[in-house]
Amino acid sequence: MKIRFGYVANALGLWDASPSKTLTFTRYSTLPKNERIEKLKSITAQNLQHTKRILYYNIAHEIELYRLSSSLVPLATHPEVCWDFLTPFKKEWDELGSIIRQFKLRVSFHPNQFTLFTSPKEEVTINAVKDMEYHYKMLQAMNALDTGLINIHIGGAYGDKNNAINRFHQNLTKLPKEIKKHMTLENDDKTYDVKETLITCEKENIPMILDYHHHMANTGENELPLYLQRIYNTWNNFNMVPKVHISSPKSDQAYRSHADFVSLDFILPFLKLAKELNQDFDIMIEAKQKNLAMQKLVEEIAALRGVKRITSSSVEW
DSSP: OEEEEEEESOOTTSTTOOSOOOOOHHHHHHSOHHHHHHHHHHHHHHHHHHHHHHHHHHHHTTOOEEEOOTTSSTTTTOTTTOOOOSGGGHHHHHHHHHHHHHTTOEEEEOOOTTOOSOOSSHHHHHHHHHHHHHHHHHHHHTTOTTTOEEEEEOOOOTTOHHHHHHHHHHHHTTSOHHHHTTEEEEOOSSSSOHHHHHHHHHHHTOOEEEEHHHHHHOOTTOOGGGTHHHHHHTTGGGTSOOEEEEOOBSOSTTTTSBOSSOOHHHHHHHHHHHHHHTOOEEEEEOOTTHHHHHHHHHHHHHTSTTOEEEETTEEEO
8 A cells, every 4th residue: 555645834853935915805996007917917827926936845855645725816806806827827837837747746636725626606616616616727838637626525515404405416417527627526624524525426426535634633433444445446537646634722722723733643543454455545734734734644654664765755564
């Protein structure tokens, strides 16, 4: 069983490399009109340059799994802005894509919690489609659609989970099919548990990402051994190994919050369960210390009996 590890957005081992510098609409509105687009371009150029630095950092450290920042382009989907962020940066998008393809990196996006398809309000669904289109356009601009994924949660229950799930299926028909092909769903820590998310994924033919921390915070009556193989099976039609999200609680009092690092004791029961299935998969680390937490965890797992480290960020068990 081979496991590859990756991390989210910002490489803390690099100086001043945030790919998520932003501009609020309030600040944008105070700028003279002739300076607004230039300011947006300036921040985007910086975020794309920092992303390139991070990708090269990842390559140098043999990290093949990486979640791109959703904030690469400031105000990309704001209804009063909606600017062309593709044409002026064609060279930069091409360059990022070339790096991703040359080194066979597996990249993804994770839009924010407001990108959901369960709301009874039509404008929420319209905005969710716009946000998914924004992420899709970035993957397309990088020619990274072969492996690029956009991961979201099912959404809220709005007091009636069955109706909300039905709305999810109904509202999802408004998402263009070519975008849906790159969509994944993960179980969340409060509302939709592993079983509910899995059934939804199976119905829509969408790969499911298991979030182990969320599962531990919101288990319902679900025993993970009953569902893990089915979760893996949702990936069968997509020519990719399954992906799992890993983090651990900040404390017993702040159980849902992510800790700086990942506790090996917390995730070891899952790793042992995965070993029983003995299937390759990828792990995205969602700890506050990003790549530093990832590297520490890889070292700790590699020290376990029977585990062999095969690269800086992957092990065989």
